[in-house]
Amino acid sequence: MTKFSTSKTLAIFIASVLLLPLITIASSIFTPDTQTWQHLLDTVFTDYVINSIVLAMCSAIGAILLGTSTAYLITRYKLPAQLFLQISLLLPLAMPAYIIAYTYTGMFEHSSVIHQFLREFFGQSEQTRILPNIRHLFGAICMLSLVLYPYVFILARAAFQQQHPSLREVSKLAGVSSFRHFIFVELPLARPAILTGAALVMMEALADYGTVAYFGVNTFSTGIYRTWFGMGNRNVASQLSSLLCVFVFLVLVLEKYARKDGRRYVTNQSMTTQLRSLSVVKRVCAFIFCLLIPLVAFYIPLFQLGWWAFFVAEINTQGFVELIKNTFLVAFLSASLLVVLAVFYSSLARQNRSQVWHKLNQILCLGYALPGIVIAVGVIVVAGTFDRQLNYATRYLFDYTPGLVLSGGVGILVFAYSVRYLSVALQNTETGLARVSKQMDEAALSLNPSRWRLFTGIHFPLLRASLLSAMLLVFVDVLKELPATLVLRPFNFNTLAVRAYELATDERLIDAALPALAIVLVGLLPVCLLIYQLQRSSK
Amino acid sequence: MLDIQGITLEYNNNLVLEVDKLHLQKGEIGCILGPSGSGKSSFLRAISGLLTPSSGRISINQTVVSDGKKHVSVENRQVGMVFQDLCLFPHMTVKDNIAYGLHKFTAQQKAQRIDEVLQLVGLSEFASRYPFELSGGQQQRVAIARAIAPQPQLMLMDEPFSSLDPELREQLASDLRKLLKSLNITALVVTHDQHEAFALADKIAVFDKLRCQQWDTAYKLYHQPASLEVASFIGEGCLILGEVVQNNEITGQIAIDTVLGRLNQYASKPVALKQKVSILVRPDDILLDESSDKTAFVVDKQFRGAHIMYKLKFQDTLLSCLTPSHHNCQVGESFGIKLDIQHLVYFIHD
Incomplete structure (x- = not known):
């Protein structure tokens, strides 16, 4: 019995440490700073609110348009190279928004190859009108829609696939046209899935820092950064963070509602839908449409990055190796820690009948919904306070100051990633454990009462695939994470994401290509895993 | 009322089903009985027009709807269909589900017709419920109401009871017979359960080995089976x-x-x-x-x-x-x- 309570105590302790940054941010609202707020309200605050809302909403709309249309075409019609299209449409998931943003900026630049070509073709005067300037709010919306639409695509595709094929026959018998059937039956039935996808897009858009910062758009996330580092006001930065959290929670409520709604709309499906044929012209148009999106959102930027990295840029091998080493170190450390924590928490929730542990896991998952910049602010406040108190204490007790133990090292990064990405690992271990029936536990325990043996002998071997995918997903998320790393990294410690961002903001786009390319290529790994899982489930 | 003359159904150039002759009088209830994969559903879909037979003639109400040359489109055949999985629209209320096929009615006619059919199936007080709020048996009655609302000439039902509990089936089968008889609706019902067919039908067709083996009353199927397949499929022995x-x-x-x-x-x-x-x-x-x-x-x-x-x-x-x-x-x-x-x-x- 005592061993049991130790693990519970440990669980509660770790959970409170992980939740501390969130609590710190939330509690900041109780210490208002009227002067700074007055200044913010007079100047940029309205911009933050409006731009963030417009960015989130319009990116969601863009993603809905791209994701739903492609999902519908793919699930309903026979298209040439169907599998290639399906896979290609998922690939933009590997492309972080800030990377596609630099790439297109570079491509549309005055000195770019496209411009040179256009200058030769049309002469000096015309070219400026043809290539758009994308460094504004609308450009950011386009970039975010392009890389985030797969969230809608995946869910809408599943929803369209699950719709019973006979529903269409009901409409045919009633003499209802295909178009009306789409509007009144197919689209409403997919609505919960589309909205869930849109909510995820909105959360990503609210969390985005790299794209908007690079394009110079004032949103909450850039505002928080600026208030902290520009105005040096960490309290107001925390308050802005909690406001941003309010927006995120509104979106979370939407997402929860959409998911709940979606469960009612399940039509028990036993047959597979026959793909319909299209006339040649329509088929070619549909194919081009479905190809154009991944082309613009993935293949062209990838090709451009590769071109710059290998044929244009001068590669500093030693620096690059150092970057890879740093990035992989933190990503690996965080991923390993989080997988251990996730197994610990999901096993605890499984062992105990009390719902409290499930609820705790749900609360721990909240971190994922919060923007990286918000978590960075929370973590740095907590770590700073801890270091200060520790130094006071050691000076008092031993007359020794250890310095910035927590906030000055790699540990703080791992801490922040743990707050943000525990959810990713937990979801994997929980679904993995859910697949092992409770009766199997009982059977195992009846043969050998040791719980440790149950874990090592039964759960661990059965969980291996889940653990691997948890590890991979966290690893790549950490690798891509920009704002938290940017704020929290120790001096002279660069990761791929931070280095790419720094080079890009210094207008050294071509030098930024290699780290950016590395991020995209590693980011492809979980996308491959996803493609594999989707293909398997649809068979 | 329904008259089938020698139709063959093919899928990817493979023969799926051959039916020589099948005839239903107005107000009669026919059953198609057979093991799974015997082409029962395809036959129903051919009558409704969702599938085109490769040869043969189908007439509904003395009008040829399908022969080698002519193929009357689905919506112009005036057939109602109840699907195997019911296929109610989960996002619409009971009322909206029934109204879906009534788009040619005026608003007043529509409301009146919905009331009528809901009364017929005894679901008047459930008009504004959603399908997921109803029991299996109630959902089934909504599906029937939706199919009869546009007053079809012919009702086709594809395993209408397959998603229900066995205890419920018998009751619903006899309820359905009463309802169809009281409205004098001609109906063709697909099932794989012979007891259901016996309870429901005036005449039964046994489908097996890609053909219609026999089209007869239940009594004759049992006592005078025309082929080994019918003999082994109907009853014990x-x-x-x-x-x-x-x-x-x-x-x-x-x-x-x-x-x-x-x-x-x-x-x-x-x-x-x-x-x-x-x-x-x-x-x-x-x-x-x-x-x-x-x-x-x-x-x-x-x-x-x-x-x-x-x-x-x-x-x-x-x-x-x-x-x-x-x-x-x-x-x-x-x-x-x-x-x-x-x-x-x-x-x-x-």
């Missing part, structure tokens, strides 16, 4: 071997020798002398006879309340025998039997 030893072509009487003795009957179809035949023996054709010198061993038994179904072995032949349940023998014991066939059904060996 077994086949015993026999040889024709007498054949009087003037009186039509024949005698067949079997392991259980000689059978003297009128020939139901022409047969030659010395012809080997298989005789269909129903469990009620074998009677308990303590005085008989033919004793059979009990191989297995099944208690069925009023009766016991015995599996017997006589010489090398397996038989089934239904006796009143107070005649209780144990497995391994034996008792005397005699063959008493009212309708002789035999199949000629090739």
